[in-house]
Amino acid sequence: MFRNFGYTDAPLYEKTRDEYDIESERGQKRFRELTELLSKHLPIQEGKALDIGCNAGLSSFALEELGFEVTGIDIQEKTVNRAKELAKKRGSKAEFYVMDARNLDFKENTFNLVALLGYPLAHFSIWDFDRILQEVRRVLKPQCYIVIQESDFLWTLIRGFNQPGLEAEGLVRINIDVNVYEGYLERLLIDLEKGVFSRDKFYIWSPWILRYVLEKNGFQVEFGDKDLILARRR
Amino acid sequence: MFKNLGCTFEPTYMEKFWMYDPRTEVGKKRMEKQKELLEKFLPIKSGKVLDIGCGMGISSFALENLGFEVIGIDVQEELVEKAKEIAKGLRYNAEFRVMDAKKLDFPDGSLDLVTLLGNPLPHLSIYDFDEIAQEAFRVLKPNGVLFLEYADWVRLLHDGYKHALVEDPFLSFHVSLNTMKGEVERLFINLEKGYFFKVKINLWSPWIVEFILRKAGFEVETHYLGTFSVVTVGVKP
Numbered sequence: 234m235f236r237n238f239g240y241t242d243a244p245l246y247e248k249t250r251d252e253y254d255i256e257s258e259r260g261q262k263r264f265r266e267l268t269e270l271l272s273k274h275l276p277i278q279e280g281k282a283l284d285i286g287c288n289a290g291l292s293s294f295a296l297e298e299l300g301f302e303v304t305g306i307d308i309q310e311k312t313v314n315r316a317k318e319l320a321k322k323r324g325s326k327a328e329f330y331v332m333d334a335r336n337l338d339f340k341e342n343t344f345n346l347v348a349l350l351g352y353p354l355a356h357f358s359i360w361d362f363d364r365i366l367q368e369v370r371r372v373l374k375p376q377c378y379i380v381i382q383e384s385d386f387l388w389t390l391i392r393g394f395n396q397p398g399l400e401a402e403g404l405v406r407i408n409i410d411v412n413v414y415e416g417y418l419e420r421l422l423i424d425l426e427k428g429v430f431s432r433d434k435f436y437i438w439s440p441w442i443l444r445y446v447l448e449k450n451g452f453q454v455e456f457g458d459k460d461l462i463l464a465r466r467r
Numbered sequence: 468m469f470k471n472l473g474c475t476f477e478p479t480y481m482e483k484f485w486m487y488d489p490r491t492e493v494g495k496k497r498m499e500k501q502k503e504l505l506e507k508f509l510p511i512k513s514g515k516v517l518d519i520g521c522g523m524g525i526s527s528f529a530l531e532n533l534g535f536e537v538i539g540i541d542v543q544e545e546l547v548e549k550a551k552e553i554a555k556g557l558r559y560n561a562e563f564r565v566m567d568a569k570k571l572d573f574p575d576g577s578l579d580l581v582t583l584l585g586n587p588l589p590h591l592s593i594y595d596f597d598e599i600a601q602e603a604f605r606v607l608k609p610n611g612v613l614f615l616e617y618a619d620w621v622r623l624l625h626d627g628y629k630h631a632l633v634e635d636p637f638l639s640f641h642v643s644l645n646t647m648k649g650e651v652e653r654l655f656i657n658l659e660k661g662y663f664f665k666v667k668i669n670l671w672s673p674w675i676v677e678f679i680l681r682k683a684g685f686e687v688e689t690h691y692l693g694t695f696s697v698v699t700v701g702v703k704p
Contacts, residue, residue: 385646387646413621413691416621439649440647441593441647442675445593
């Protein structure tokens, strides 16, 4: 009766698409909140910014609003197309590409800011993120910044996120187990309305591990308010 | 009424001195266990070993029994002196020195094996262990091995960190988790003697250990025997 989609995040993003789309009410609200948050906390507000995991561009538009010249990348083609479409509609100059953050197609010393917004680290293993940081280091100008929005997932996990819950309306999430070899939580997602189920890997990140990996890659790290982590290329 | 000893590991060792003494029944049993573990997972059978955090020598003697030429180091001078004395009494050839594992006083490529036995990782932060792994890599010969045993704290926390542990002479339970530092704080109470203290335990789990070792240059393999006994073996290519 239920179709098995294997390992994928697609049903989750399908279901929560509104949250990432600036044309929805939810998206509008998130756009305003993010713009305010960034304008308050970013030490620079102009120059070239790379937005990694931009989805439909909400965070890229927020960065543009602040005064950055923005390039957004994401691995999902569908969302990048939507970002391009929205950019055209809004008269935005932001550029969008389908690109793997572990292999950045940009020259050295290109950007003043690299952003990973909207809690993206759960998609990356410690090895993925290490690769990404090596790439970020290469494309960032010296003394420039990476900004990461991330929560303390280990804390959440231990405080009882272990129980099943609703990830979105009609989307059930059941945590299967932790994989301590690779550091992720394996989850089962069941979309009751569509009749599909899938699994995903939710990588575990926590401040001390994040700080260590950033420092190991030559960044100076500062943990700020509202889950914002700011790290400067040494 | 109860005396507060502050933040320290000391009573957990002092009250159970016999557990770490190679001459007691428990000590002998632990030595036998470590020997079995080494026999099972060590890819080499002889050579020069550095045993980091040797304590009173249980792990060092286990290594010598397997045929290795052993140097044990520890930062606690009293334990190193004890180990020397016990070695003399039991006619072991192992040498013991006071040394910091982050600054090893050995030339590059001079050892065949470096070990961290008996679960010493709770004492080491992620930065400490990173430095030790790099030092171990430096002093090992090509094909040299780094061998460590530790507890999987992420699994432990995930599975129910709230259980109190009643383990003579202590009663202990979880107090807090500090994820900025990667530490768990636990309160220990000794009811009979009337004192209490806290310990800070650094959190470790296989993927973090493996990341550090691979970054230092090792090829790595992990054997998961249980939450309290994970063995990770690194080989210098």
